[in-house]
Each structure stands twice: as structure tokens, then as C-alpha cells.
Amino acid sequence: MLSSCQRFYRIIQWQMFTIFVAMIALPYVTGHLDYKPELALNNMTVTKTRYFPTENLITEHDEADLHFNIQFNVSNTFKWTTKEVYLGLIAVWNDSVGLQEQTVWDKTIYYTDNESFFFSEKQQSKYPLRSYEGVKLPGCEIHFRFVLYEVGFGGRFRTTTYEMEETVTVK
Numbered sequence: 001m002l003s004s005c006q007r008f009y010r011i012i013q014w015q016m017f018t019i020f021v022a023m024i025a026l027p028y029v030t031g032h033l034d035y036k037p038e039l040a041l042n043n044m045t046v047t048k049t050r051y052f053p054t055e056n057l058i059t060e061h062d063e064a065d066l067h068f069n070i071q072f073n074v075s076n077t078f079k080w081t082t083k084e085v086y087l088g089l090i091a092v093w094n095d096s097v098g099l100q101e102q103t104v105w106d107k108t109i110y111y112t113d114n115e116s117f118f119f120s121e122k123q124q125s126k127y128p129l130r131s132y133e134g135v136k137l138p139g140c141e142i143h144f145r146f147v148l149y150e151v152g153f154g155g156r157f158r159t160t161t162y163e164m165e166e167t168v169t170v171k
Contacts, residue, residue: 023153023154024154026081028156037072037073037074037076037077037148039071039072039146039162039164061130061131061132061133061134061135062129062130062131062135062136062137062138063128063129063130063131063137064128064129064137064170065124065125065128065129066091066104066105066124066125066128066129066168067122067123067124067125068105068122068123068125068166069120069121069122069123070089070105070119070120070121070123071119071120072087072118072119072120072146073117073118073119074087074109074117074148075117075118077148077150078111078117081152081153081154082111082150082151082152082153083110083111083151083152083153084108084109084110084111084151085108085109085148085149085150085151086106086107086108086109086147086148086149086151087106087107087108087109087146087147087148088103088105088106088107088146088147088148088149089103089104089105089106089144089145089146090102090103090104090144090145090146090147091103091104091129091142091143091144092142092143092144092145093140093141093142093143094140094141095131095135095140096135097132097133097135100131100132102127102129102130103127104125104126104127104128104129105123105125105126105127106126107119129142129170137170138170138171139169139170140169140170141167141168141169142167142168142169142170143163143164143167144164144166144167145161145162145163145164146161146162146164147159147160147161147162148160148161148162
């Protein structure tokens, strides 16, 4: 026969085990629900295309700054299991080296930042576009896509990619 302390301890153990299993299993059970955020990108402009010649260890390359209006609403992406959402804007273009992909803007939104769920303003790229191996940026047509990583308190990460129709040609 178990003493009252041992019974209490077993009840606590069972409750902790149940909570742990629920934290792991529930994101998989609710993972099929599609919560699509509202994402918009417009008024793309490329400014300050700069050429950097070969110096010491740095090979010649071009850099360009992007300016754009970005709007998003990720409030419907946050569920009770979501801890944070990472939202990144990726520039994609083809050049003589091959397919290039580069993150030009990103933002991490935590579940406690309610004011960050909605965003709409003109932005400059955090990371300038950069060519590699002496390839010139002018003349490249750049396409964009959003990538959204949903990080939960437990369980799996959820990754979603959204192709944008907006393109810009570097001059």
C-alpha cells in the first residue's frame, strides 16, 4: 500500500507526463490547419548601385540598396502554441554564375509583441544586394519571396514560402 505522499507524488508525475505529451502532440494535431498571413510588397526601387573593385582579399562585386513598401499581418499565424514567427524577404535572380538567393530584410516577431503583428511602412533593405565573382548587378531581374518560420513552444518548426509577383530590374 502506498502512503499518501507517494500517491501524491505519482499523481504529480502523471500530470507532468500528460502535459509534456500534450505539448509535443498538439502542434502535430493542429498542424494541418492553414493560417495564411497577409503579405504585400510594392513600390520596389533600387538605389545606389555601387561597384567595388578587387582589393586585397575582396573580389570585385556590385552592391545595391533596395527601397520598398512592405505590409504584413501575421496575427492569424499566432496560435496558442506559437512562440515566435520569423519573416524574411528573399531576393532571387539569375546571373552568369547561376541562381542567386539573398535575404534583404527580416524580422522576428514574438508572441508578446502584439503591436508587431501588423506592419506597413516604407523600408530600406537591411542587407544590400551583393553580386559575387565579378558579376554585374545592372540588368538582373530580381524576383522576391517571403519565407515564414513558425517556432512553437514545443514540437516542430513550420516553414512556409510565399512567392511575390513584384519584380524589379537593376539599372
